[in-house]
Amino acid sequence: MDYEIVIGLEVHVELKTHSKIFCGCxxxxxxEPNRNVCPVCLGLPGVLPVINEKVIEFAVRTGxxxxxxxxxxxxxxxxxxxxxxxxxxxxxxxYDLPICGKGYLDxxxxxxxxxxGITRVHMEEDAGKLIHSGTISNSEYALVxxxxxxxxxxxxxxxxxxxxxxxxxxxxxxxxxxxxxLDVSDCKMEEGSLRCDANISxxxxxxxxxxxxxxxxxxxxxxxxxxxxxxEAYRQEEVLSEGGRIVQETRSWDETRGITLSLRSxxxxxxxxxxxxxxxxxxxxxxxxxxxxxxxLPELPDARKQRMIKEYGLSSYDAGVIxxxxxxxxxxxxxxxxxxxxxxxxxxxxxxxxxxxxxxxTEIKDCPVKPAALAEMLTLIAKGTISGKMAKTIFETMWESxxxxxxxxxxxxxxxxxxxxxxxxxxxxxxxxxxxSVADYKAGKDRAIGFLVGQIMKQTKGRANPEVxxxxxxxxxxxx
Amino acid sequence: MDFVKLTISEVQQLLRNKEVSxxxxxxxxxxxxxxxxxxxxxxxxxxxxxxxxxxxxxxxxLHLGGEVPxxxxxxxxxxxxxxxxxxKATCGSKILSNFVPPYDATVTEKLYAQxxxxxxxxxxxxxxxxxxxxxxxxxxxxNPWDLEKVPGGSSGGSIAAxxxxxxxxxxxxxxxxxxxxxxxxxxxxGLKPTYGRVSRYGLVAYASSLDQIGPVTRNVRDCAIVLxxxxxYDPKDSTSIKAPVPDYTAALSKDxxxxxxxxxxxxxxxxMDPEVEKAVENAISQFKAMGAEVVEVSMPHTEFALAAxxxxxxxxxxSNLARYDGVGFGHRGEGNDIISMYxxxxxxxxxxxxxxxIMLGTYALSAGYYDAYYLKALKVRALIKRDFxxxxxxxxxxxxxxxxxxxxxxxxxxxxxxxxYMMDVCTIPANLAGVPGLSIPCGFSGGxxxxxxxxxxxxxxxxxxxxxxxxxxxxDFHRRFAPLQGE
Numbered sequence: 001m002d003y004e005i006v007i008g009l010e011v012h013v014e015l016k017t018h019s020k021i022f023c024g025c026x027x028x029x030x031x032e033p034n035r036n037v038c039p040v041c042l043g044l045p046g047v048l049p050v051i052n053e054k055v056i057e058f059a060v061r062t063g064x065x066x067x068x069x070x071x072x073x074x075x076x077x078x079x080x081x082x083x084x085x086x087x088x089x090x091x092x093x094x095y096d097l098p099i100c101g102k103g104y105l106d107x108x109x110x111x112x113x114x115x116x117g118i119t120r121v122h123m124e125e126d127a128g129k130l131i132h133s134g135t136i137s138n139s140e141y142a143l144v145x146x147x148x149x150x151x152x153x154x155x156x157x158x159x160x161x162x163x164x165x166x167x168x169x170x171x172x173x174x175x176x177x178x179x180x181x182l183d184v185s186d187c188k189m190e191e192g193s194l195r196c197d198a199n200i201s202x203x204x205x206x207x208x209x210x211x212x213x214x215x216x217x218x219x220x221x222x223x224x225x226x227x228x229x230x231x232e233a234y235r236q237e238e239v240l241s242e243g244g245r246i247v248q249e250t251r252s253w254d255e256t257r258g259i260t261l262s263l264r265s266x267x268x269x270x271x272x273x274x275x276x277x278x279x280x281x282x283x284x285x286x287x288x289x290x291x292x293x294x295x296x297l298p299e300l301p302d303a304r305k306q307r308m309i310k311e312y313g314l315s316s317y318d319a320g321v322i323x324x325x326x327x328x329x330x331x332x333x334x335x336x337x338x339x340x341x342x343x344x345x346x347x348x349x350x351x352x353x354x355x356x357x358x359x360x361x362t363e364i365k366d367c368p369v370k371p372a373a374l375a376e377m378l379t380l381i382a383k384g385t386i387s388g389k390m391a392k393t394i395f396e397t398m399w400e401s402x403x404x405x406x407x408x409x410x411x412x413x414x415x416x417x418x419x420x421x422x423x424x425x426x427x428x429x430x431x432x433x434x435x436x437s438v439a440d441y442k443a444g445k446d447r448a449i450g451f452l453v454g455q456i457m458k459q460t461k462g463r464a465n466p467e468v469x470x471x472x473x474x475x476x477x478x479x480x
Numbered sequence: 481m482d483f484v485k486l487t488i489s490e491v492q493q494l495l496r497n498k499e500v501s502x503x504x505x506x507x508x509x510x511x512x513x514x515x516x517x518x519x520x521x522x523x524x525x526x527x528x529x530x531x532x533x534x535x536x537x538x539x540x541x542l543h544l545g546g547e548v549p550x551x552x553x554x555x556x557x558x559x560x561x562x563x564x565x566x567x568k569a570t571c572g573s574k575i576l577s578n579f580v581p582p583y584d585a586t587v588t589e590k591l592y593a594q595x596x597x598x599x600x601x602x603x604x605x606x607x608x609x610x611x612x613x614x615x616x617x618x619x620x621x622x623n624p625w626d627l628e629k630v631p632g633g634s635s636g637g638s639i640a641a642x643x644x645x646x647x648x649x650x651x652x653x654x655x656x657x658x659x660x661x662x663x664x665x666x667x668x669x670g671l672k673p674t675y676g677r678v679s680r681y682g683l684v685a686y687a688s689s690l691d692q693i694g695p696v697t698r699n700v701r702d703c704a705i706v707l708x709x710x711x712x713y714d715p716k717d718s719t720s721i722k723a724p725v726p727d728y729t730a731a732l733s734k735d736x737x738x739x740x741x742x743x744x745x746x747x748x749x750x751x752m753d754p755e756v757e758k759a760v761e762n763a764i765s766q767f768k769a770m771g772a773e774v775v776e777v778s779m780p781h782t783e784f785a786l787a788a789x790x791x792x793x794x795x796x797x798x799s800n801l802a803r804y805d806g807v808g809f810g811h812r813g814e815g816n817d818i819i820s821m822y823x824x825x826x827x828x829x830x831x832x833x834x835x836x837x838i839m840l841g842t843y844a845l846s847a848g849y850y851d852a853y854y855l856k857a858l859k860v861r862a863l864i865k866r867d868f869x870x871x872x873x874x875x876x877x878x879x880x881x882x883x884x885x886x887x888x889x890x891x892x893x894x895x896x897x898x899x900x901y902m903m904d905v906c907t908i909p910a911n912l913a914g915v916p917g918l919s920i921p922c923g924f925s926g927g928x929x930x931x932x933x934x935x936x937x938x939x940x941x942x943x944x945x946x947x948x949x950x951x952x953x954x955x956d957f958h959r960r961f962a963p964l965q966g967e
Contacts, residue, residue, distance in 0.1 A: 039581070039582060039583045042808060043803050043808070044581065044582070044583070044808075044809065045563070045569065045571065045576065045579065045581070045684040045685075045803070045804075045809075046561075046562075046563045046569070046581065046585060046681070046682045046683055046684045046685070047583075047681070047682075048680060048681050048716060048717050048718065048719075049718070050715065050716060050717075050718055051718065078799050080798075080799050080802060080845070082802065082805065082822060084805075084807050084818060087803060087807070087808055088802065088803045089802035089803055089805055090799050090802055144807070144808075271846055271847045273798075273799070273842065273845035273846060273847075273850075274845075275795060275796075275799070275845055275850075275854060278687075278688035278689035278719075278796055279685075279688050279718065279719065280718050280719075281718050281719060
């Protein structure tokens with residue numbers, strides 16, 4: 001039997017406002033426990049919430065970037081459930097009138113672009129964190145850190161338009177890219193500022209009706225999203241093809257074991273007893289205000305990608321990689337603005353720069369080699385002062401020492417040898433020492449030339465201009 | 481001189497003329513508290529040291545001369561559901577018996593900023609749920625007019641303290657009549673202002689969309705003074721109203737010539753004490769004699785108000801009271817795990833009426849029942865609001881009895897929660913509609929005070945107070961003092 005996978009994602013995003021959603025406490029991450037707290041976020045008797053206007057603005061920015069309808073009238077509701085990390089034992093969230101309604105997001109797949117529907121974007125407060133003395137089941141006690149309590153969140157819910165785990169990953173990556181362009185969140189999955197729950201079900205190909213779904217939690221990385229969904233799809237297919245039934249339940253992704261585990265079934269599902277939050281007044285937005293937010297939106301990844309293709313002649317793939325993160329795109333633009341050829345800049349960013357960033361887990365905004373320094377080095381290549389090969393070593397030295405390319409070239413005497421009279425002597429010497437290679441080359445073995453070039457580079461410590469060497473080699477071999 | 485019998489305005493005069501000091505006035509209040517408190521039991525906490533400190537500061541301010549705020553140096557009492565930094569706020573509940581808030585309610589901030597002196601925290605029905613103050617988790621408060629009778633509730637302590645001359649003013653909170661009903665039972669003036677007129681920040685919530693803090697005093701002028709002191713927009717309370725605060729005392733005049741008074745016929749129901757009816761009718765004749773135009777009006781949805789109230793209030797309460805779980809503050813019961821700890825904390829900490837209302841509210845919000853109960857109650861609420869809007873197109877104020885009867889005996893309704901709920905039948909509609917409601921003394925039946933209720937338009941406390949003031953000027957009910965037995 002041929003099954004189709006149906007996936008919808010619920011993504012929680014911590015907004016990077018300075019203060020919490022309903023009080024003035026700082027949202028700074030990594031503080032000593034229970035430092036960023038006050039009577040309001042501790043839910044002490046008698047306190048009242050006051051909405052942080054920035055949260056509404058950030059939610060609307062996100063909604064506009066996701067092509068959502070923005071509600072002219074929206075309200076908060078209480079989601080009632082008992083949990084010790086939730087001091088009021090209700091979460092102030094949005095239920096039936098979210099700030100943003102239907103929208104969409106386009107993802108790039110091998111076959112082209114696919115549009116994924118957005119159901120809604122709503123605002124809510126985050127809960128605190130429990131620190132257990134042991135494991136969750138055998139702890140003698142648990143401590144509560146309320147620093148995160150009241151940190152603003154938006155929840156972005158997709159339509160069940162996603163068909164493969166790869167699409168889910170692409171959706172999440174695109175969403176992260178848009179959110180970081182909007183500068184509304186740090187989007188760090190490892191710090192929990194971007195969290196993803198996935199609803200997944202299977203149905204027979206051609207079937208209209210959705211199958212029974214499972215909700216997968218604890219998907220803490222892009223990889224976990226893809227792997228977790230792959231496993232769950234596999235599990236459901238096994239159950240169905242053996243004639244079994246899928247139970248509607250919440251499952252947790254176990255990264256180390258590579259499987260999903262049942263957390264709780266629907267019978268134990270909460271009745272959240274939502275009702276309108278009486279301590280907050282409804283949110284009324286005007287078309288003028290929404291228009292002013294829209295006007296302030298930055299150029300988003302899709303538009304920027306198109307511009308790079310059009311203005312710089314980059315390939316769709318290269319433009320996609322460069323524009324996936326706003327700091328990367330900004331870095332690129334700066335290098336190009338300093339006169340570097342766009343394709344060269346893109347290649348360097350995607351290869352050498354990315355390689356060192358990844359190796360040292362550095363973000364591009366913290367890259368020790370600034371755009372101007374990279375541009376200077378790339379200009380030295382263009383002028384022929386250094387070779388591309390030398391440049392790689394020089395770039396590593398720049399990264400480590402913070403020196404400019406010119407300084408390194410100067411210090412290490414690395415200027416490229418392009419002078420023919422100087423090089424001809426070395427070429428002749430190498431040819432004389434390697435008659436077999438010369439013979440091979442003459443016999444049609446083109447590969448032999450590579451060996452000869454290598455010998456010359458060895459003697460010149462890599463400084464010989466490869467173009468000149470190639471030409472001189474061929475010229476001198478002809479003479480033999 | 482028997483200071484405690486004076487009105488706020490009279491004490492003000494003495495203080496300004498330096499005939500008496502705030503310390504002396506405050507001491508007089510504590511002497512009176514010492515004397516009558518064993519019988520009345522209006523207070524949960526006495527704030528002797530804090531009050532004397534504030535009294536000395538107020539004296540220093542008065543010594544400087546010049547303009548001082550009207551409440552400067554005047555001792556008062558707050559209901560124990562309002563927060564004062566460093567002072568226990570029990571809400572009349574065992575679950576909060578040791579809760580000391582680390583912050584001031586906005587009303588506290590305002591009162592202290594105006595150099596008022598707070599002498600104590602008043603007893604109340606637990607979490608303001610009740611009509612007799614018998615639901616206090618600690619002890620019942622007695623009616624100063626008859627110690628065998630209840631003072632009404634839930635602000636029974638605040639009202640009894642003023643009626644027993646323990647303080648010159650107090651603040652109560654009114655969710656369904658909790659200021660007006662006891663004011664009526666104890667023969668004092670009590671006002672539930674327009675919803676949003678007074679900040680709720682620091683008022684421990686019972687039902688957020690209905691709760692409102694208001695003044696309790698011995699006459700209407702004092703009521704206007706206290707209202708002025710606590711009103712105003714508060715950025716900490718999103719539901720507070722951005723409207724200027726008028727000088728409420730300036731609105732007081734005997735002239736109600738041409739004022740249109742509506743008598744909603746639905747409030748004059750069968751089962752009402754004939755003496756109460758007579759007293760209200762007498763008041764109405766007086767208003768006519770003063771030149772007011774009195775017309776009978778109809779508010780057809782009144783009969784559903786009580787039912788809607790007990791859905792909406794309990795639904796909100798079930799959520800508001802969820803935070804008392806033994807985790808962060810308040811009483812913690814012993815348990816082997818988190819669930820048993822929750823259960824023990826709440827079962828031990830909450831009294832039966834609070835538990836009953838939490839269950840009612842939880843049920844009303846449950847999946848499958850929400851539409852039939854909560855949503856329907858919201859619709860009824862909208863209709864009741866519309867009743868008020870319509871009738872206020874025709875009249876300036878509405879006049880009704882505050883309660884169908886005078887105060888009942890302690891224990892009389894303890895086993896009959898529905899009979900107890902019926903006491904609020906005349907007061908609840910104002911909470912649902914958000915409009916102001918004033919109760920003033922208008923007579924006696926068998927030695928027990930009767931209350932007259934005046935409803936006004938949204939934010940029009942001035943007219944309500946003016947009508948109350950006009951009545952008060954023509955009568956002397958407010959000048960009678962409770963004959964505390966054995967005093």
